[in-house]
Amino acid sequence: MNTIWIGENVLRALGEQGHSVLADAILHLDSNPPAATSGGVKFEVAGKRFLAGAVLENVYALFDVAPTRERPPLQPWRSLILPGHVVDEFLDHKDWETLYKRLLDIANIQESRERAGLKYLRQQSVHTIFVPGGYHRLHFTVEGSNLSTVLGLFDADLWSTHTNSATIRQPTPQQLSAWNKLNEAALDAQQGLPPLVRPVEQQPVPVPAPLRDGWITLNQLREQGITNDGTMRHILSMRGEDDLLEIMGQVTDEQYEPIERAFTKWLHSEARRRERKLTTLEVYQLTTSSRSAHGARSYEAAMALLTSQQINVVNLGRDVPIRLQGGPGTGKTFTAVMRAGMLARRAKEQGQPVRVGFFVFNHDLGGRIFEQMLALGLDPFLEDTSPQHIVITSLHDWCARFVKVDELKVEPLAPYRAEKGDSHRRAAIELAVDEARKRLRGPEYDHLWALFDMKSKNGLWEIETEISQFIKARDIVDLSSYLTEKRPPGWWLANTEKAFKKFVWEIASIYNDALRTLGFVDSDDLTNDAIKEVTKTVWQQYRKPEQGFDYLILDEAQDFFRNQLTLLRHLVKRPEGFMMCFDEAQAVYSRYPSLRDIGFDTEARFQGTRLEQNFRSTRQIVAALQQLLGNYPTLGLVDNWGAFSSGSEGTGERPVACGFSSAATMLDQVRDIIRGSIRNGTKPSDIGVIGFDEELMEQVSDQLKRSEVAVHRLMGDGKRTSSKAVTVSTARQVKGQQFEVCVIVGADRDRLPNFKGVKSEVYREQRREDDLKLFVVAMSRCKRSLHLLWHGTEPSEFISAMGGAVDMRG
Known part of the structure; x- marks a missing residue:
């Protein structure tokens, strides 16, 4: 479950009988x-x-409720924060009604603390009241005059003696800070929202206040030709995306487009402004769903579960950079977490400070790392004030804070993701191409546009990739450098004449102009700006000792681009203090260069270890993966895994492959598999449906919703999956996830590999390798029950390549 902020007026309005309504909400x-x-x-x-x-993201608020029969309180009530693990604990409790009444007591603690039966007690920051019906107490904090955070149910024995109560785990200063900042952010977000309409006595119509500048200035509206008083008030009062629909009939299409663009930017800026008030650690603390572990015994217990290979990596004492390679499910990330813990624990024992950076590919993966460290009892090392400090962050978040992008009053685009990704990035690309079509006109451009349209069969994917992974990843700033920069064989535009490359450069330049016009900055530019700053003498000599890292761990290294890897190398104080975890067979974002191409993946520079035991999937699924990659030896992907084998118990069933004549029937099968799995006891959150294009996944989502199956669309934005929802995702976005039951859809001959628009054999091999990697990622998410579905005449060549390792049915 997600963290919930509940306004004090909501609790007063629901009253003593509101437990079921609040649970439903x-x-x-x-x-x-x-x-x-x-x-x-x-x-x-x-x-x-x-x-x-x-x-x-992942933190929601209940601001208001209607109708209500609330009475004015004798004392001000408090808003409540319910962390995700508390929400889970409460809604699953057999006596939620009693817990709800205790929540009312906490919200009204000034009056209720003296009531007989509550047995109110306090130990430093932790307050507690008794919960009838079991020998438990409810722990909470009392912060300021208007907030309490509920910490959960605990054994009442903790309060039986002063000695016992002294051992109660206290919230950290960072947690208290995060909860207070969340409360401020919620009140700030609520302030601009109109209250729900409630039945009240007829009041005189108030005189309209004079028009004033708001999220947009009055002169900007007049500039668009909008002068009507009512229309201007309506636009200025907008607070959410749905409000845009209400003004569509009041303005022209020409007026609507710039208003929509400016309003969307303002909404994102406001959301980011609220988040930037918190540190990265505070955001993780608010969005995690786990209760902190107590003590270090869990770390020792985890060490006992590691293989000898993993233990050697964790405890490696020599000053040497580490490259940890392995197939899916081999525990690369967990081994890296354990090594980060070992470094911090060892430094504490020696009385030495240490700063360990743990860089992840996206915010969602960072949250998972944070939860693992909490479970291992490593959370004291996550505090900013700890001399032995572990910093968990995505590179994008680190760059945005380092460059202080908020002070620039521009909105950073999300990093390139090779598919749907960030809507603003795609909108900027589309705007740039549309503007280029207007500017670059005439006979000298007609054949170039025809060539561009032929080479861009995948929408604008090629030009977006060119800008991100070639121009910006190499920080190319002029046309001459662009034309002379070497490309690997088979890379887009590798064998293209200079005239067309100049044409592409013009489109890229217009893209940069479009970003400035829209008030955005590309994530790749943030990386390049950070590189320029950290390579300066002042930073290297005077700031790096404090801001740099004694040790830096990079997870999913195969998906980082050239300039990103360059930046990371500058952030670590010594070359020996670097560890990367990677699997080239799962490189689904970064097409070029590979880690080896830029000198990262070499035996001479790194202490190399390859993990070969899979702990996630059944032996049957692992056997199918081995069979699959073994049939494509020229791609060399199987060499990354070595003697890949399953360490999970039991062989399980072979993956099941089914073909259907129509997409509708295939979607019916998806629904039936999910229903059957849930009936057999599988939690919806342990079921994933994975495909290879957004359109098909939208159809899957619609089908499941019509069948009253709750759906969570995984979009790479860090949103936590509901415990009641089935995950639906493309293969690229599903990295880092795992499911008991996986249904892979759209695995037919015409869709996978997708050779649409591919002319040359070189490009065909590239596309085959790219799509094979995506298929491997999709299959390897499954722990127990794997279903491969397609519709049409034949299955994908990837399914056929697995032969008897899969159970073919139709």
Whole structure:
């Protein structure tokens, strides 16, 4: 479950009998999470209307409820924060009604603390009241005058003596800070929202206030030709994406487009402004769903579960950079987490400070690392004030904070993701190409546009890749350098005449102009700006000792680009203090260069270890993966895995492959597999449906929703999967996930590999390798039950390549 902020007025309005309504409202938010840019969203459950919204990603708020029979309180009530693990604990509790009444007591603690039966106690920051019906106490904090954070149910024995209560785990200063900042952000988000309409006595119509500048200035509206008083007030009052729909009939299409663009940018800026008030660690603390572990015994227990190979990596004492290679499910990331813990623990024992950087590919993976460290009892090392400090961050977040992009008042685009990705990045690309078509006209450009359209059969994917992975990844700043920069054989435009390359450079230049016009900055430019800063003498000599890292761990290294790897090398104080975890067979974002191409993956520079035991999937699934890669020896992917084998117990069933004549029947099979799995006891959150294009995944989502199956679309934005929802995702976005049951859809001959628009044999081999990697990622997410579905005449060549390792049915 996600963290929930509940406004004090909501609790007062629901009253003593509101437990079932509140539970339904929380479940609705969990199943239908609003976007951070949605402003306020309204929904109805059990006859009550709620006003809710997203304060941060994975942190939601219940702002208001109607109707109500609330009475003015004798003392001000408090808003409540329920962390994700507390929400899970409460909603699954057999006596949720009693717990709900204790929540009312906490919200009204000034009055209730003296009531007989509650047995109110306190130990430093932790307050507690007794919960009847079991020998438990509810722990919470009392922060300021208007907030309490519920910490969960604990054994009452902890309070039986002063000695016992002294051992109670106290919230860290970082946690207290995060909860207070969340409360401020929620109140800030609520302030601009209109209250829900409630039946009240007729009041005189107020005189309209004078028009004032808001999220957009009055002169900017007049510049668009909007002068009507009512229309201007309506536009200025907008607070969420849904409000845009209400003004469509009040403005022309020409007026609507710049308003939509400016408003969307403002919404994202507001969401990011709220998040930037918190440190990265505070964001992880608010979005994690795990209760902190206590003590270090869990770390020792985890060490006992590691293989001898993993233990050697964790405890390696020599000053040498480490490259940890291995197939999916071999424990690369967990081994890296354990090594980070060992470095911090060892430094503490020696009384030495150490700063360990743990860099991940995206924010969602960072949250998973944070949860693992909590479970291992490593959270003291995550505190900023700890002399032995572990920093978990994505490179994008680190760059945005390092460059202080907030001070520039521009919005950073999300990093390149090779498919749908960030809507603003795609919009900027589309705008640049549209503008280029207007500017670059005439006979000298007609054949170039025809060539461009022929070479860009995958929408604008090729030009987006060229800009991100070639021009910006190499920090190419002029046409001459662009034309002379060497490309590997088979890379897009490798064998293209200079005239067309000049044409592409012009489009890239227009793209940069479009970003400036829209007020955005490309994530790749943030990386390049950070490189320029950290290579300066001042930073290297005077700031690196404090801001640099004694040891830097890079997870999913195969997906980082050339300039990103260059930056990371400058952040570590010594070349020996570098560890990377990677699997080239799962490189689905970075096409070029490989780690070996730029000198990262070499035996001479790194202490190399390859993990070969898979702990995730059954032996049957691992056997199918081995058979698959073994049939493509020229691609060399199987060499990355070595003697890849399964360490999980039991062989399980072979993956099942089924073909259907129509997409509709295939989608029916998806629905039936999911229903059957849930009936057999599989949690919806342990089921994943994975495909290879957005359109098909939208069809899957629609089919499941019509069948009343809750769906969570994984979009790479860090949104946590609801415990009641099935995950639906493309293969690229599903990295880092794992499921008990996986259904792979669209694995037919015409869709996988996707050779649409590919002319040369070189490009065909590239596409085959790219799509094979995606297929491997999809298959390797599965722990137990794997289903491969297609529709049409024949299955994908990848399914056929597995032969008897899969159970072919039709």
